[in-house]
Amino acid sequence: ETGVTQTPRHLVMGMTNKKSLKCEQHLGHNAMYWYKQSAKKPLELMFVYSLEERVENNSVPSRFSPECPNSSHLFLHLHTLQPEDSALYLCASSQTLGGWYEQYFGPGTRLTVT
């Protein structure tokens, strides 16, 4: 138990569906992250939030839309995805963005796009 929870753990969706991934951290952290881990590829950073403000968007397609309503919750809204978007989506949090603080990861959501 890392203090970061993600729901759902598994999701299968068609290309025309709209779904959302949820992440919640119980650590009192101010920074949150979305990563994507595709099969046989390294983890890729997608988005970074600090105090509910997006500070980084790593050239992610607009079919992925993040939302951070407060410092404890992070969402990833998905719409009109492609099969190549099937991957493990990981959420992480850290105390702040400055300095080095370790990141705490959730267990991930395994997404399959059919």
Next chain:
Amino acid sequence: DAKTTQPNSMESNEEEPVHLPCNHSTISGTDYIHWYRQLPSQGPEYVIHGLTSNVNNRMASLAIAEDRKSSTLILHRATLRDAAVYYCILRDVEEYGNKLVFGAGTILRVKS
């Protein structure tokens, strides 16, 4: 970001020490060396980090070469639970954003 090079995979026997190497020949003076690991079906977890001096914690030890161009993560007694992908990551402490750039890592297999 400076790059790291790690072996694709390593194998160890249970209860024996494991030395996981990492090369980072282009490391800069403000790069910290971080290690994370990812157990099967889990997200990555922090293991240890250091700058110049060797570091120990309850999980592992980090030995850093004097010229800082390489480092070694040491697991003193491998257990089956240590089977994971181990990532060596450089992070510039002066760069705002706390970004972690993951490579392919080293797959550690532990035999009983």
